[in-house]
Amino acid sequence: MHRSGIFAALALSAAVATPVVAQLDVEEQIETRQSAFTFASxxxxxxxxxxxxxxxxxxxxxxxxxxxxxxxxxxxxxxxLFGPGTAMDKNDNTRLKPEFFDKPDKAREVAIGFAQAANKLQEIAANGGSKADLAAQFSEVGKSCKACHDEFRAE
Ligand code: HEC
Structure with missing residues (x-):
């Protein structure tokens, strides 16, 4: 994977997140991440x-x-978008489990998995990969979504 992917993935972990714009408030972080996932979906x-x-x-x-x-x-x-106080123990409008903040290593692992899978998907699509290759990598990306959902997203 590209180095930039690793760093971007690391940035997903709350433990190492550094603000890139004035920090959004809790409500805005929740809405924005839900929109991002909906858009990805x-x-x-x-x-x-x-x-x-x-x-x-x-x-x-x-x-x-x-x-x-x-x-x-x-x-x-x-x-x-996963700042302190944005889990479901403190908010009604999110499904982020509070465990997210207790398991930074796991959060980093699933974030890296997502970035790696997504970057590979992009590489295949950009380099004229076959429909079968794209379908196979689609399945890997799907697994990376699920890995995080199983761990950190409530039903
Ligand atoms: C690093 C963890 C993580 C990864 C990776 C991830 N998700 Fe999610 N996803 C979540 C969490 C946490 C929520 C709940 C967010 C909330 O309610 O604040 C969520 C919510 C969603 C939602 C519901 C959005 C809404 O409006 O409530 C969809 C759809 C979704 N994810 C799809 C995906 C897809 C598709 C992928 C992969 C391409 C993906 N997610 C990757 C953690 C992840």
Whole structure:
């Protein structure tokens, strides 16, 4: 993986997050991360439809755009949207488990997993990878989403 990916992934961990803009308040952090994940999910849906299910005609340019979008989310420094006080023990409008703040190593691990998988997806799409390769890596990205959800997102 690219070095930049590692650093971006590390930045997702609350323990090492450094603010890149004036810190958003708790409400804004929650809303923004939910939007980011919803946006990533929308783009995952495009790849699923075209490369996996075949319910929509396969279009390489659209697959690249979707992969770029997912990688952008993964590399955007999401960690600054997981600030102190943003878990569900203190807020009604989030599903972030409070354990997130007790397990910085696990948080770093799943963040790195997401960034690595998303960067590879982008690489495959950018280099004219086959539909089968894209579908296979889509599945790896999906696993990286799930790894974090299983650990840190409440039902
Ligand atoms: C590092 C952990 C992590 C990774 C990686 C991750 N998620 Fe999530 N996701 C969460 C957490 C935590 C929430 C709950 C956020 C909240 O409610 O504040 C969430 C929420 C969501 C939501 C609901 C958003 C909403 O409006 O409530 C969707 C959809 C979602 N994730 C999809 C994805 C997809 C698709 C991926 C992979 C491409 C992904 N997530 C990767 C942790 C993660």
């Amino acid at each position: 929308w783009n995952m849906g495009k790849i699923k439809a075209q490369a996996v299910d075949g319910t929509v005609a396969y279009n390489e340019q659209q697959m690249l755009a979707a992969a770029n979008a997912i990688a952008s989310v993964a590399n955007s420094g999401l960690g600054s």
